[in-house]
Amino acid sequence: MELTLLLCVIGVVVADSPKHYDTIVVGLGSAGVTAASTLARAGRRVLGIEAQGRVGGRVYTVPFGDGVVELGGEWVLGTKNSPTYAAAQQHNISIIPQEWNILTYYSDGTAADSKLISHFSELADESFNEGPEPPEAQGNFTTRKIMEDITKNRPDLLKDQDFISGLLTFIELMVDNLEGSNDWNEVTTGGDYEDLEGPQSLSFHRHGYKTFFDIMLNTYKGGPGLPNLDIKLNTEVKVIRSPQHPTEKVIVECSDGSTYVADNVIVTVSLGVLKAKKSSLFSPPLPKDKQTAIDKISMGVLDKVVLAFDEPWWTQNVSRLLFIWKEADKNKVPVSDLWTTKILGASRPMGSSNTLTLWISGNTAKEVEALPEDTVKAKCVELLQKFVGDTLKITVPQPNAILRTTWYSNPHTRGSYTFDNTLTPDYPDARDWLASPILDSAETPRILFAGEATNRRHFGTVHGASETGYREAKRLLPDIAK
Structure with missing residues (x-):
């Protein structure tokens, strides 16, 4: 009887011992x-x-x-x-470079000068690599570089403060999307990040x-x-x-x-x-x-809203649509919908042909994570119609499905990735x-x-x-x- 009890106890101990x-x-x-x-x-x-x-x-x-x-x-x-x-x-798995054929639109539905916007975007990219001493907030430095360029090379643009305001807000959203930051002045010019050599947008x-x-x-x-x-x-x-x-x-x-x-x-x-x-x-x-x-x-936050449509309605050779708000249009947006003015634009994923991804960063992303899915979907369709639909003379169709990320509210991630502040x-x-x-x-x-x-x-x-x-x-x- 005692031996049986001892064997049972040993069995319990062995069974409960954690594997090493x-x-x-x-x-x-x-x-x-x-x-x-x-x-x-x-x-x-x-x-x-x-x-x-x-x-x-x-x-x-x-x-x-x-x-x-x-x-x-x-x-x-x-x-x-x-x-x-x-x-x-x-x-032997093919990795394909994403070709960036970009169209930029204003909130009144007109097409922006993509070549001009591209120039300022490239200037902003260059400002990341200049590293002034002492380091300063990225937003202040990039703004100064852009304004110096405008004053020196494009002084006529100084008369168009609406353009400059929209441009700087747009560039800030680009920085925030890159870093996951709330504000481009959270980011330092004195960061340590280094690119790997080779193409930067390769896709599985x-x-x-x-x-x-x-x-x-x-x-x-x-x-x-x-x-x-x-x-x-x-x-x-x-x-x-x-x-x-x-x-x-x-x-x-x-x-x-x-x-x-x-x-x-x-x-x-x-x-x-x-x-x-x-x-x-x-x-x-x-x-x-x-x-x-x-x-x-x-820890930054970058979220995506991905919409699937029955079939593509956009120009097929375009891989990215970018949005710039005019101040007068932004002032008409209800406070509850101001998050839509912080969406940088939409891109076409390379893994599917009938989907668009809209990008949202920082505190705005956190806000959108808490909104009802139907609201997000409806407002994103309105946004696409406002910027692109009228120009293309089409009615943006209703998506047949939506996916959205919740990297911040997910307790197992609590954000997307880090940046140098x-x-x-x-x-x-x-x-x-x-x-x-x-x-x-x-x-x-x-x-x-x-x-x-x-x-x-x-x-x-x-x-x-x-x-x-x-x-x-x-x-x-x-x-x-x-």
């Missing part, structure tokens, strides 16, 4: 998948824990229209030393950006996956307990009551999640410099602080950090996130081939 892994990766976006797959391919036993019901993080390919659309990362930005581009090339088109993750996880074209990698989806990590003693394990406790242990953990959640949970997610609390980095780096020159090493691992008493890395926010040069990109996943895997595999 070499490494647990928290978050399975680009950084997490790269780290997990690199370690698993090297023979390490890896568990990937993802709070959402899918792999990909802020890359999200969805069937829509007559193909697929990207609700998150849309383009491969550069080719040289790009892990995303290299993965496609190694598997109908393959979908998800293909990158299929390749990394060895599931492309029905691949069997990676035998050393376990994946838990729909599993939210509640707390990560970091030991000081070298013989103790890292403990990961999840909201569903499950617990996992490992020699080390790589945390790849977004900066937005770290901002929301830094006080509760880690035990003991994070070091002061890491908390400072989380506080000082900005005006505090960056005062905290130039903040991203490095965020990237530094937490060590035990033997100075062995126990909690490691990856994700685009930890990349000083390539933040805000899929390839930049992947680079950090590889960086942290390499930290755990010092003999890995470079």
Whole structure:
């Protein structure tokens, strides 16, 4: 009787003991998948824990229209030393450059001088690379560069203050869409971002950006996956307990009551999640410099509203429609609809032929996330009619479907990507602080950090996130081939 009871107790203990892994990766976006797959391919036993019901993080390919659309990362930005581009090339997957055939319209339905608008847009792009000393707010610097150009080369435009006002507002929206910022004066001219060499708007088109993750996880074209990698989806990590003693394990406790242990953990959640949970997610609390980095780096928001139509109604060789508001027209917009004046324009996704994507950034994006879907759809159709429909002498048809992103209100992302704000020159090493691992008493890395926010040069990109996943895997595999 006593032996039977003892065996039952032993059975319960064994059944309840959490499985041990070499490494647990928290978050399975680009950084997490790269780290997990690199370690698993090297023979390490890896568990990937993802709070959402899918792999990909802020890359999200969805069937829509007559193909697929990207609700998150849309383009491969550069080719040289790009892990995303290299993965496609190694598997003979075509990556197609998006041709930017752009038409720009005013809110009264008239076509703008696209060549002139393009000139000022290029001038704004150039201002990102000039880096004045001391650094200043991007909006102030870009405004000055544009006004200097107008005064010197186009003085007749000084008489048209409505044009200048609309132009500057339009350029600000371009900057905000690029950065995910609320205001272009939140962005610094003293940022550290660097482009990769090569074309900047390459698309996985109908393959979908998800293909990158299929390749990394060895599931492309029905691949069997990676035998050393376990994946838990729909599993939210509640707390990560970091030991000081070298013989103790890292403990990961999840909201569903499950617990996992490992020699080390790589945390790849977004900066937005770290901002929301830094006080509760880690035990003991994070070091002061890491908390400072989380506080000082900005998390931007860029949302999309994607509309599908029965068939394309726009000129087929146009890939982007841009909108510039005239002050008189903007003044007629009801306060409840002012968010529509902050939509930069619409673009044609390369993964489907009968869809348009409208782009919204910053606080406006947060506002739109909270609006009813029918309202968003109706107002977007009105916007397209106002700017384009009258010029083309057509009635913009009703969409047959709508998708929209909620990157800010999603508790597992809390934003889209990071940008260098005006505090960056005062905290130039903040991203490095965020990237530094937490060590035990033997100075062995126990909690490691990856994700685009930890990349000083390539933040805000899929390839930049992947680079950090590889960086942290390499930290755990010092003999890995470079």
